[in-house]
Amino acid sequence: MFKSSHNPIFFIVIFLVLDLGLRSSAFTNLNSLSFEESLSPLFGDGNLVRSPDDLSVRLLLDRYTGSGFISSNMYQHGFYSSMIKLPxxxxxxxxxxxxxxxxxxxxxxxxxxxxxxxxxxxGKPWRFQTNLYGNGSTHRGREERYRLWFDPSKEFHRYSILWTPHKIIFWVDDVPIREVIRSDAMGADYPAKPMALYATIWDASDWATSGGKYKANYKFAPFTAEFKSFSLDGCSVDPIQEVPTYCSDSVDFLESQDYSSINSHQRAAMRRFRQRFMYYSYCYDTVRYPEPLPECVIIPAEKDRFKETGRLKFGGTEARERRRNHRQQRPVIESDPDERKLL
Structure with a gap:
C-alpha cells in the first residue's frame, strides 16, 4: 500500500506496530484448564470449594484448618499460572x-x-516474597521481598512461575518481577527434579506479617483466596523414573513462548518494580552471605539503597512513600497513581 518508505505515515505505522509489540501481553494464548483436568484436593476437605462449572476454586482458612490443592501431575520444567484474588x-x-x-x-x-x-x-500495601531451593538447599534461602502496587483483594491478578533448565522467571500480571539465570556455579542449588504445583492457605502468625507482630484474628474468618484460569505447561513425568527424552521437546516449546522471554519494555517495567517495591534481597544481605551467591547480579545503584542486612536503608523509597502517605492522609497503596501500572 505504501509506495515509498519515506512516506511519514509509513514510519508512524511501523512505530505503532513496534510499540504495541513491546507492550503485548506475555499471556494472550494460555491454555485454561478446569480443576478436574489438572488439579486435585490436597487438604482441608470442606474448606476447598469448587465452582459449579469447575473453572475456579476457593481456599478457606478458619480456626480449625486451612486448605490447599496440588496439580495432578509432576512436571520436568514448566509454566505454572493462575488468576488469584486474596483475602x-x-x-x-x-x-x-x-x-x-x-x-x-x-x-x-x-x-x-x-x-x-x-x-x-x-489499608496497608500487601507484601509478598519469592524464593527458590534446589536439592534441599534450604539453609541457603534466596528470598526477595516486595510490596504490591495494587490491592490484590479487590480483583483477580495473574501470578506465574516459569522454570526451564536455563532460567526462572516470576511474573505478576505482565510484569516480570524476578529473573534467575542458571549458572554452572549454582550446581545442585538450581531446581532440577520434577515438581508439582501447589496452592495453600494457612496460619503463619508466628512469622508472616511484620515478623509475627500481627497475628491471625479469626473474628474475620473464614479467610478466602480464590483461584481461576489455571494454566499448566510442561513435560508430565513420573518423578521416580528417568526423565524421558521427549521432554526436550517440551522445553523447546516452553522457551518459544512469550512468557519465556523479557522484551525491552518488560525489562524496564521489572527495573521500575524492583526500584520501587523490593525491600529485601538476599543478594545484598552481606551479613548472611559475605560473598553474593553465584546467580546474583549486583547493580551498584541498587545496592546503595540497601543496608548490609539486605533491607532498604532508612529514608529509602518505602520511607519516602510512608511520609508522603502521612501528609496526604490516605493509604500508601493509593499514594501514587503512576505506580498502579508499571507497563
Missing part, C-alpha cells in the same frame, strides 16, 4: 502460597519455587 479486610498472619515443590517425593533433597503472600492489615 479481603484484615488478613494478618494468613499466608497464601502459590508454589512448586517435590518435597513429598524427595523429603531431604527437595526443590521448590515460591510465591508467598504474607497477610495484610487493611
Amino acid at each position: 479481603a479486610d484484615y488478613s494478618a498472619g494468613v499466608v497464601v502460597a502459590f508454589y512448586t515443590s517435590n518435597g513429598d517425593v524427595f523429603e531431604k533433597t527437595h526443590d521448590e519455587l515460591d510465591i508467598e503472600f504474607l497477610g495484610n492489615i487493611k
Whole structure:
C-alpha cells in the first residue's frame, strides 16, 4: 500500500506496530484448564470449594484448618499460572502460597519455587516474597521481598512461575518481577527434579506479617483466596523414573513462548518494580552471605539503597512513600497513581 518508505505515515505505522509489540501481553494464548483436568484436593476437605462449572476454586482458612490443592501431575520444567484474588479486610498472619515443590517425593533433597503472600492489615500495601531451593538447599534461602502496587483483594491478578533448565522467571500480571539465570556455579542449588504445583492457605502468625507482630484474628474468618484460569505447561513425568527424552521437546516449546522471554519494555517495567517495591534481597544481605551467591547480579545503584542486612536503608523509597502517605492522609497503596501500572 505504501509506495515509498519515506512516506511519514509509513514510519508512524511501523512505530505503532513496534510499540504495541513491546507492550503485548506475555499471556494472550494460555491454555485454561478446569480443576478436574489438572488439579486435585490436597487438604482441608470442606474448606476447598469448587465452582459449579469447575473453572475456579476457593481456599478457606478458619480456626480449625486451612486448605490447599496440588496439580495432578509432576512436571520436568514448566509454566505454572493462575488468576488469584486474596483475602479481603484484615488478613494478618494468613499466608497464601502459590508454589512448586517435590518435597513429598524427595523429603531431604527437595526443590521448590515460591510465591508467598504474607497477610495484610487493611489499608496497608500487601507484601509478598519469592524464593527458590534446589536439592534441599534450604539453609541457603534466596528470598526477595516486595510490596504490591495494587490491592490484590479487590480483583483477580495473574501470578506465574516459569522454570526451564536455563532460567526462572516470576511474573505478576505482565510484569516480570524476578529473573534467575542458571549458572554452572549454582550446581545442585538450581531446581532440577520434577515438581508439582501447589496452592495453600494457612496460619503463619508466628512469622508472616511484620515478623509475627500481627497475628491471625479469626473474628474475620473464614479467610478466602480464590483461584481461576489455571494454566499448566510442561513435560508430565513420573518423578521416580528417568526423565524421558521427549521432554526436550517440551522445553523447546516452553522457551518459544512469550512468557519465556523479557522484551525491552518488560525489562524496564521489572527495573521500575524492583526500584520501587523490593525491600529485601538476599543478594545484598552481606551479613548472611559475605560473598553474593553465584546467580546474583549486583547493580551498584541498587545496592546503595540497601543496608548490609539486605533491607532498604532508612529514608529509602518505602520511607519516602510512608511520609508522603502521612501528609496526604490516605493509604500508601493509593499514594501514587503512576505506580498502579508499571507497563
